[in-house]
Amino acid sequence: MKKIGILTSGGDCQSLNATMRGVVKGLNHLLGDIDLYGFEDGYRGLVYGKYRKMKPEDFSGILTRGGTILGTSRMPFKEIHIPDQFGVDKVAAMKATYHFLKLDCLVVLGGNGSQKTANLLCEEGLNIVSLPKTIDNDLWGTDMTFGFQSAVDIATSTIDCIHTTASSHNRVFIVELMGHKVGWVTLHAGIAGGADIILIPEIPYNFDHVLDAIWKRADSGKGFTILAVAEGAISQEDALLSKKKYKEKQANSTYATVSYELADRIHEATGQEVRVTIPGHTQRGGVPDPFDRVISTRLGVAAAELIAREEYGRMVVMRGYDVDSIPLSETAGKLKYVSPDDQIIKNAKNLGISFGD
Ligand code: F6P
Numbered sequence: 001m002k003k004i005g006i007l008t009s010g011g012d013c014q015s016l017n018a019t020m021r022g023v024v025k026g027l028n029h030l031l032g033d034i035d036l037y038g039f040e041d042g043y044r045g046l047v048y049g050k051y052r053k054m055k056p057e058d059f060s061g062i063l064t065r066g067g068t069i070l071g072t073s074r075m076p077f078k079e080i081h082i083p084d085q086f087g088v089d090k091v092a093a094m095k096a097t098y099h100f101l102k103l104d105c106l107v108v109l110g111g112n113g114s115q116k117t118a119n120l121l122c123e124e125g126l127n128i129v130s131l132p133k134t135i136d137n138d139l140w141g142t143d144m145t146f147g148f149q150s151a152v153d154i155a156t157s158t159i160d161c162i163h164t165t166a167s168s169h170n171r172v173f174i175v176e177l178m179g180h181k182v183g184w185v186t187l188h189a190g191i192a193g194g195a196d197i198i199l200i201p202e203i204p205y206n207f208d209h210v211l212d213a214i215w216k217r218a219d220s221g222k223g224f225t226i227l228a229v230a231e232g233a234i235s236q237e238d239a240l241l242s243k244k245k246y247k248e249k250q251a252n253s254t255y256a257t258v259s260y261e262l263a264d265r266i267h268e269a270t271g272q273e274v275r276v277t278i279p280g281h282t283q284r285g286g287v288p289d290p291f292d293r294v295i296s297t298r299l300g301v302a303a304a305e306l307i308a309r310e311e312y313g314r315m316v317v318m319r320g321y322d323v324d325s326i327p328l329s330e331t332a333g334k335l336k337y338v339s340p341d342d343q344i345i346k347n348a349k350n351l352g353i354s355f356g357d
Contacts, residue, residue, distance in 0.1 A: 002027075003035040004307065005051070005098065006107040008068040009042035009075070009114035013135050013147025015288035015296040016109055017062035017069055022300020023107055023131070024059040030308040037101055041071040042110075043117060046094045047084075051101070063297075064287050068109075077116040091124065098126050105307050109133045111145070112335060115315060119332035127312035129303045130328060135284055137184035140334035141326045142317035146299060149291040151178065151283040152188045155228075158279045159193025162226060170223035172214060172266055172274040176231055176259040178283050183230040183338045185283065190228030190353070191344075197225065197354045199262075201232035202338045203345070204239035205356025210262075211269055213354035229259050236357075298323050 004027060008016045027034050036054040039045030062069060075090070083089055098106060098121075105127040108118040111134035118130045132139045135151035155177045162173045175195070177186040183200020190198035197213050199205050210227075217225045238246055255261040263274040288296065295318060302316040302323040314325040338345070340357070349355065 001033050001035055002031055002104045002307070003037070003102055004105050004107060005037045005039060005046070005101065005103045006070070007039035007042055007045060007109070008070050008072045008133070009108060009110035009117070010072060011074070011111065011134070011284060012067050012072050013133055013284050013288075014066045014150035014286060015146045015292040016067065016072075016133060017059075017065045018288050018293050018296035019109055019131055019133070019146055019300045020069070021059045021062050022297040023303050024056050024300075026301035026304025027307060028056045030304055037103070038070045041073040042114070043075045043090075043094065044073050045070070046097050046106075047075075047088065047090050048093070049097050049100070051097075063293060066286050066288065074113070075117070077113045077120075080117055080120065091120065094121060095124055095126065103127070105129055105312060107131070107303060107307070111136065112139060112333075115139065115328065116332045118315075119328040122313045122328050127310075128328065129306050129312060130315040131299050131303055132315060132317060135178060135185060136180050136182055138180065138182040138335050138337070139315075139331060140336045141315065141331040142336075143320060144295065144318045146292050146296040147284070147288075148184065149295075150286070150289045151185050152192065153289050154283045154286065155185055155189035155279060156192040158277060158282075159189060159195060159226065159228060162277055163194065166224040166226055170272070172225045172227070172263075172270070172272050174227045174229050174259045174263055174274065174276045176229050176257055176276065176278045178280070179230045179232060181232050181335065181337075183232070186228050186230035186233075187338055187344065187348070191348055191351075193226070193228065195226045195228035195353065196222075197227040197356060198229075198348065199227065199233040199356050200230045200338060201234055203340050203355045203357050204234050204236040206236050207265060207356075209354065210356040211266070213356070214266065214270060214272070227262075229262065231257060233258050233262075295323075 108130040137148035
């Protein structure tokens with residue numbers, strides 16, 4: 001009987017449970033009885049031997065439940081080789097737990113940092129199969145991550161709500177969206193929500209061009225303007241700074257986020273009232289949408305198929321509308337950015353959306 005461990009790592013998203021359900025149902029269907037161990041709070045559970053012996057039934061009835069029944073935590077990859085406060089060597093401890101339980105495979109649901117750790121464990125000789133989780137959609141090698149679409153839905157409905165209030169006031173509205181260093185959520189929600197200006201990290205903005213877009217709307221008789229701004233959006237001047245200098249600038253800033261600085265600058269330059277809305281972690285909350293339920297289920301079953309074939313060291317991925325897998329070593333440490341040359345950017349520009357560039 002195969003012994004399988006499973007964990008969810010990093011920031012949560014809506015369809016972690018749906019994905020685990022797909023893995024476990026798939027394993028059960030393909031292999032019959034399995035020994036299952038669920039690690040609590042991500043890699044922490046593996047380091048400190050915090051696990052639960054689980055049954056396939058534990059993964060039933062969770063298709064629509066957001067969050068993760070196993071709990072999750074962040075264990076930054078850059079600190080993975082630094083012993084904890086008690087001197088515990090994390091990598092050695094994770095290997096020890098895996099070998100103590102005599103696991104045949106560890107299943108990891110995680111984003112960028114978690115995939116790096118998964119790859120490291122693979123290089124250390126453990127059998128790993130991983131799945132691409134993150135609302136940011138920034139994992140290299142997969143066209144889509146699970147969690148992304150549900151986050152886009154929430155971000156879009158925030159912009160939708162802003163639209164109705166915006167049309168009653170002559171104001172500039174900024175909706176700041178998550179995405180860490182990439183602009184996928186903002187780009188998709190911005191288009192879906194009908195934003196007039198979309199600012200993403202991959203396309204540094206020129207403030208004067210942002211103003212031009214606001215004036216253009218005013219000149220055409222539109223009383224309000226909606227900006228969808230990624231939390232990592234950056235101006236062209238700031239993009240010229242070294243990473244260190246930019247971090248220092250941010251640390252010394254009196255503004256809580258990029259949007260508040262932008263709001264002040266727009267107000268000073270135009271005299272228009274500006275409001276900022278930040279949906280924040282609501283973008284990771286609630287139930288997974290049907291699209292995510294479908295891809296989570298399919299990716300989960302594909303992971304089970306890899307385990308049944310004993311093809312380890314791989315991450316399952318979406319290629320267009322098909323499911324495939326790639327070696328973990330190929331994706332670990334690489335981010336998938338929006339490219340300014342992507343067709344979706346050209347489409348948006350030809351619609352009249354300004355990216356401030
Ligand atoms: O990676 C997912 C994400 O939600 C990012 O979009 C965001 O920058 C970050 O996590 C927030 O992290 P935390 O939940 O640790 O505040």
